[in-house]
Amino acid sequence: MMPVKYLIVASFLLILCCWNAVGFLQGDEHFQILEFAAYKQGIVAAADLPWEFAERMRPAAQPAIAWSAYSLFELFGTPHPYWLAFFLRLLSAGLFTVLAVCLFRRYSPQLSSDRLIKWFALLLLFNWASIYSGIRFSGENWSGMALAAGFLLYPMAPSKNTEHYFTPGKKAGPSIFAFYAGLLFGLSFLFRYQMGLMVVGFGAWLLFLAREKWQRVGLLILGGLTTLAIGTLLDYWLYGEWVIAPWHYLEQNLVAGKAAEFGTLPWYGYFQKVFERGVPPLSLIYLGASLWFLWRYRRDPISWMIIPFFVVHCFLSRKDVRFLFPLLPFLPVMIIAAAQELQKAYGAHFFDRKWVRGTIGLCVLLNGLLLASIALRPATTEVLVNRYIYNHYDEPITLFADGKHAFSYANLIIRFYQRPGGVRIINGERSNWPACQTAHCLYSEQTKTPNPPPGAKQVYTNRPAWAEPFNFGGWLDGMRWWYIYELE
Known part of the structure; x- marks a missing residue:
């Protein structure tokens, strides 16, 4: 069970971050969601929206959530936009916390010592990069949380060969949970279309490695299609006409080359960006643990989801570190798996060595300073x-x-x-x-x-x-x- 004292401290920290981190990390978080919702409320004219609205290429799921929150606030008078945005950040932080607890429950039994279990809880709740994204009402954050939730919900049977697996199976549960997982996978896609790559990766793992029953695969697909149908209705609500927004998104960004107009980088650009933006030496841990996990546990469903997502992004010309934010829910899992392997390889006292303790202390201090920056500074x-x-x-x-x-x-x-x-x-x-x-x-x-x-x-x-x-x-x-x- 996640330590209650950690949850209490994390709750206060997240509320403080939500209060002070006004604004947005990048323009899409605001203009493609809140401005679209304001348009449906009659506050903003269509002519004042960004060019993506005219191209009918953005999903309506998150604008619909923001619009619903606005309508709820209207019951108590004229909504205050800053309080509304604060509420949406709080909602994001609440879901972030629930997901952290679910990940802890799923993976903590895999850990071999109380020290590792404690570190895992701290990583889930207090890793600065996770909180930096986790409080945002953004497509990157919500898509990552929805996909991770669907992954945890899927009734995955234990693997017979655990050599290259870290994710534990679950006790036999109703097949209907495959349908619920599909709903969440579809929702992840509606929040950010690129998440389809991770969904396809998980589906490939189910078919080729897990040899999943067709009944469950069918329920998973049915759940996803149900969410996509709802998303199509929401797109009609937003644009006032029937559109295939994912195709328009693909057409504008890849066929018409709009994405490349915002800057291009070579295929290895993400390694540079994560190294710089992740803040060394923390970024070295992020990169090293992730790459090691993808190799060591190459048959794990997490690896099968991440690899196609990351490889395709590497070969897309436009690169922004926020495009990798959907992977953040799995980062603590990969780090703690690497830590456990180090402990197995070098003994139980490896982390008590002076230079190791010094390195960990430096990382904890740096993480704390970055958390303070998030908690006290505006995003915009x-x-x-x-x-x-x-x-x-x-x-x-x-x-x-x-x-x-x-x-x-x-x-x-x-x-x-x-x-x-x-x-x-x-x-x-x-x-x-x-x-x-x-x-x-x-x-x-x-x-x-x-x-x-x-x-x-x-x-x-x-x-x-x-x-x-x-x-x-x-x-x-x-x-x-x-x-x-x-x-x-």
Whole structure:
């Protein structure tokens, strides 16, 4: 059983992370979900949505969940968008915790010592990379959790040959659980289409290694098709016409080459990205343990799911480390399997060696610092800034800008966090600004050297006043900070 004290500490940590990690890790998390949901609520016009909406290529499953949450909030008055986003992060964190408990129950009996069992629980709940993704209401996170849940739910019989297996089988259960697993696999696909590669990998394992009964395979497929049918209905709800969104996604990104427009890397680019973004020496553990697991337990269903997913992603030109986030639920399993093998190979006292304990201590310290960063910093500073505007100006305002402003992100405008009809944005040369027609006129900029219009009064900055006494060498001055001004 997962130690209760770990769950209590993890719950407080996750709530803190959800509260402070406002915004989004990448634009798709916001613009392809929350802005789509806002469109269905009549808050955002179709013309203001990103180009993917016009191409009918994004799944409607998560926008439907966000829309449902918005409708629930409406029962108690006008929904506060920042509270709604916080609720969705809390929901994600709750599912993350439940999945961690389920993984612990499944794999902890495989571990040979209390030390390894303790470490496994800590890895599941406190690995910084898992929490970094686990609190997000993103397709990458929810697809990975749905697939892992379906995998755990499947009534998998114990293997007769355990040499290259780490995943234990389950006691004989009703075949209907194969159908439920199929529902979750289908849901994983609807959250992120690339998850079809992992589903195919699991299906291949069932057919070629597990020699699964056709009845269960059929129930698994039926469950997946049921979810896909529901997804098609949701796509009609979102787009107002019958579409095959997965095909449109494939057509735009691979046939038309849209994905390559966002940058390309060679096939080995993911190794570089994981090494850098995973933060050495932690990233060396992530890479080393994963590659070792895929070889040592090459007949394990986890390996059969991960290998096709990873190999195909390596040969796709566009690479982003977040595309690998769906694999994070299985990362603690692969790390603890490697740790157990080290203990078997070098003895029970291997982890008591001075240099090993020092390395583990360094990793724990680094992981703690990264967790503190996640718990205390916003994911997107733009949302932190426009939250100030939302909370301090009830009536309509005019926001003047001569470049990037509080509601801009890349070449898009964040409208989900605006009061409906409450923000008029005028962006252009200052000499061409018209007279302000609202009670409050604001100017915002993100810069190292503030240059507000004459007579402007600063009302907000995210530059921390408490850090000014420690501005040795002007390190604060070398960073870009947000400023909001009231104009006369």
